[in-house]
Amino acid sequence: MEAPSVTPSKGHSSWQGALLTVSLLLSWSPPTAAQLTIESVPRAAAEGQDVLLRNPSQAEAAFYNWYKGNSVLIQNNRIGTYAVSSGIFTRGPAYTGRETIYPNGSLLLQNVTLADTGTYLLQRTKADGVPEALTGQILVFQALTKPSIQASNTTVSEHTGPVVFTCLTKHNGISISWFHDGERLRLTERMKLSQDNSSLTINPVRMEDAGKYQCEVSNPGNAQKSDSLTLTVEANASNSGLSAGAIAGIVIGVLACVSLVAALVYCLWVRKTAGAGDQHDLTEQKPSAANHNQEYSLPNMANEVAYTAVSFSTPQQPKTPTSDSPAPVATETIYTEVKKK
Ligand SMILES: *[C@@H]1O[C@H](CO)[C@@H](O)[C@H](O)[C@H]1NC(C)=O
Numbered sequence: 001m002e003a004p005s006v007t008p009s010k011g012h013s014s015w016q017g018a019l020l021t022v023s024l025l026l027s028w029s030p031p032t033a034a035q036l037t038i039e040s041v042p043r044a045a046a047e048g049q050d051v052l053l054r055n056p057s058q059a060e061a062a063f064y065n066w067y068k069g070n071s072v073l074i075q076n077n078r079i080g081t082y083a084v085s086s087g088i089f090t091r092g093p094a095y096t097g098r099e100t101i102y103p104n105g106s107l108l109l110q111n112v113t114l115a116d117t118g119t120y121l122l123q124r125t126k127a128d129g130v131p132e133a134l135t136g137q138i139l140v141f142q143a144l145t146k147p148s149i150q151a152s153n154t155t156v157s158e159h160t161g162p163v164v165f166t167c168l169t170k171h172n173g174i175s176i177s178w179f180h181d182g183e184r185l186r187l188t189e190r191m192k193l194s195q196d197n198s199s200l201t202i203n204p205v206r207m208e209d210a211g212k213y214q215c216e217v218s219n220p221g222n223a224q225k226s227d228s229l230t231l232t233v234e235a236n237a238s239n240s241g242l243s244a245g246a247i248a249g250i251v252i253g254v255l256a257c258v259s260l261v262a263a264l265v266y267c268l269w270v271r272k273t274a275g276a277g278d279q280h281d282l283t284e285q286k287p288s289a290a291n292h293n294q295e296y297s298l299p300n301m302a303n304e305v306a307y308t309a310v311s312f313s314t315p316q317q318p319k320t321p322t323s324d325s326p327a328p329v330a331t332e333t334i335y336t337e338v339k340k341k
């Protein structure tokens with residue numbers, strides 16, 4: 001397929017080649033003299049992509065010659081020539097059918113292969129016949145296929161391990177990176193990568209490790225991500241049971257304390273009410289009431305509670321007494337009665 005395309009171009013370019021050789025011999029300056037460099041878009045490509053080598057200067061030119069390699073002296077490396085005035089493209093020996101020279105001097109190389117990697121040279125011939133040479137690079141990398149991901153376990157209990165993820169790829173010389181829930185994985189001290197990053201070990205596993213895992217293979221030209229694999233982390237039954245037990249214990253303890261206090265307060269209230277009822281005539285003054293209380297089996301305690309309650313509830317008098325505090329209400333009543341009499 002290549003032979004027929006090369007043969008006519010050779011014949012066609014014979015006069016052009018002769019012309020170029022003459023002009024080169026007369027006034028060719030080495031590429032090192034060039035200040036401008038040719039940019040490759042993209043900078044690094046994958047097999048099958050198209051690459052544009054951009055002519056950095058839009059200074060007027062009569063001819064654009066593109067060469068594979070960095071020498072204009074090897075005519076077999078000439079890809080082609082574009083004559084600006086006529087807009088005619090003439091194939092060179094190195095033309096493969098995938099190259100296009102644009103009117104602005106840039107070269108498009110389609111469907112690149114690994115063999116296209118290398119240096120390219122643009123020779124611009126100005127109207128006054130002084131050629132100028134510029135070079136650029138094309139970097140082509142292997143087109144990568146999607147890797148696959150495996151895990152030693154997809155459902156694990158927290159605090160156990162290890163779980164080992166493996167990235168399966170047929171490519172060599174690639175970089176492997178890991179993703180957790182779509183974000184680049186942040187390695188913790190519980191995670192370890194193998195030397196080539198192809199396996200990820202998590203030990204021990206925590207609840208926060210649950211989620212979707214993906215691996216990505218890449219070279220400078222392209223990257224491919226695997227499908228995602230979900231890791232399920234189950235809460236440790238014994239662990240959660242313990243904490244639930246602790247919570248239950250605390251709740252029960254608090255409830256017990258509250259009921260004890262309530263019972264005690266109720267008990268005191270009953271006693272006090274009974275005492276107050278018996279001693280209406282004797283409670284003209286607080287001290288006498290207090291003295292009288294000493295006759296009961298728990299007199300000191302009763303006094304203390306009663307006085308504390310009184311002093312405590314005094315500043316709260318404007319507020320309506322609440323139902324869950326029977327002691328202050330009762331004490332207050334008594335106190336009021338005492339005061340009134
Ligand atoms: C030159 O022309 C091509 C095709 O129209 C375009 O893609 C490119 O951006 C132009 N400029 C340069 C500097 O290559």
Ligand SMILES: *[C@@H]1O[C@H](CO)[C@@H](O)[C@H](O)[C@H]1NC(C)=O
Nearest residue numbers: 047048098110111112113114
């Ligand atoms: C690109 O090149 C490969 C061989 O290198 C060929 O198999 C494929 O058909 C080409 N694709 C196009 C779109 O020309």
Ligand SMILES: *[C@@H]1O[C@H](CO)[C@@H](O)[C@H](O)[C@H]1NC(C)=O
Nearest residue numbers: 152153156157160161162163
């Ligand atoms: C992973 O699975 C294997 C087999 O099912 C089991 O023996 C091992 O204990 C599991 N490891 C973890 C960390 O769950």
Ligand SMILES: *[C@@H]1O[C@H](CO)[C@@H](O)[C@H](O)[C@H]1NC(C)=O
Nearest residue numbers: 174175176177193195196197
């Ligand atoms: C492995 O991954 C780390 C980041 O997680 C990265 O810095 C390193 O370059 C990778 N190594 C290889 C060989 O892919």
Ligand SMILES: *[C@@H]1O[C@H](CO)[C@@H](O)[C@H](O)[C@H]1NC(C)=O
Nearest residue numbers: 157158159160236237238239
């Ligand atoms: C969690 O359960 C596993 C067994 O499933 C056990 O080996 C581990 O010690 C437990 N860890 C804690 C913190 O309870």
